[in-house]
Amino acid sequence: MTALLEVQDLRVSYGKIEAVKGISFTVNQGEVTTLIGTNGAGKTTTLRTLSGLLKPTAGTITFDGRPLAAVPAHKIVALGLAHSPEGRHIFPRMTIEENLLLGAFLRNDADGITKDVERAYGLFPILGERRKQAAGTLSGGEQQMLAMGRALMSRPKLLMLDEPSMGLSPLMMQKIMATIIELKADGTTILLVEQNAQAALSLSDRGYVMETGSIVLQGTGADLLHDESVRKAYLGED
Numbered sequence: 001m002t003a004l005l006e007v008q009d010l011r012v013s014y015g016k017i018e019a020v021k022g023i024s025f026t027v028n029q030g031e032v033t034t035l036i037g038t039n040g041a042g043k044t045t046t047l048r049t050l051s052g053l054l055k056p057t058a059g060t061i062t063f064d065g066r067p068l069a070a071v072p073a074h075k076i077v078a079l080g081l082a083h084s085p086e087g088r089h090i091f092p093r094m095t096i097e098e099n100l101l102l103g104a105f106l107r108n109d110a111d112g113i114t115k116d117v118e119r120a121y122g123l124f125p126i127l128g129e130r131r132k133q134a135a136g137t138l139s140g141g142e143q144q145m146l147a148m149g150r151a152l153m154s155r156p157k158l159l160m161l162d163e164p165s166m167g168l169s170p171l172m173m174q175k176i177m178a179t180i181i182e183l184k185a186d187g188t189t190i191l192l193v194e195q196n197a198q199a200a201l202s203l204s205d206r207g208y209v210m211e212t213g214s215i216v217l218q219g220t221g222a223d224l225l226h227d228e229s230v231r232k233a234y235l236g237e238d
């Protein structure tokens with residue numbers, strides 16, 4: 001297994017409050033890795049730090065063999081790390097197609113971009129059907145699809161998805177999870193943050209459980225799915 005991302009002893013604070021307290025984890029090339037944990041565990045903070053939006057107070061991040069600590073956010077995208085944020089952050093007045101094209105802002109290969117827009121429409125047909133409509137007219141689940149499609153437009157080596165199933169109907173959630181499996185089959189490496197532990201661990205090669213800023217448990221997706229403490233805390237079993 002080749003590590004695409006290696007995080008070591010990472011610490012991140014908001015002022016005096018330390019939200020991430022020295023975590024270490026690895027994302028292997030071609031795998032789906034999941035961070036699970038309750039609200040406030042520090043998952044979003046971790047992803048925002050990997051994207052360069054927050055500065056760590058300590059620790060190292062190595063992406064594709066290179067240290068990320070001093071690299072600004074816009075250059076991190078260029079290195080191949082894309083982030084589909086929690087809460088989606090699409091541009092509601094722009095069309096669906098314009099939103100997708102924003103994800104390709106660093107590229108200048110027009111033919112490749114056109115191909116990838118079509119690929120996004122292949123993954124999410126509803127986006128293709130409504131490509132000229134304002135993105136704000138999409139449902140929550142469809143906006144989530146657009147956020148994922150936009151992150152894919154940079155042809156990332158690593159796709160980070162923050163709570164892609166949040167607020168979605170069970171059917172929509174299944175669609176998003178099926179797309180993650182499809183992307184993995186295409187060779188995309190994925191770092192997933194999810195509250196829906198059952199769905200996320202079922203499709204993950206590896207998982208890490210975060211609690212109040214620390215990683216308290218790790219293992220393969222299957223190991224964690226069968227772990228008694230995970231089942232009690234995250235899968236609602238007694």
Ligand code: ATP
Nearest residue numbers: 014017019037038039040041042043044045046086
């Ligand atoms: P959630 O699923 O609720 O988003 P999370 O695991 O992603 O949870 P974070 O959002 O990373 O958790 O939050 C970790 C801790 O940092 C929490 O205690 C949160 O209140 C705190 N925190 C997050 N953002 C800020 C901020 N901008 N300023 C101060 N504290 C923050």
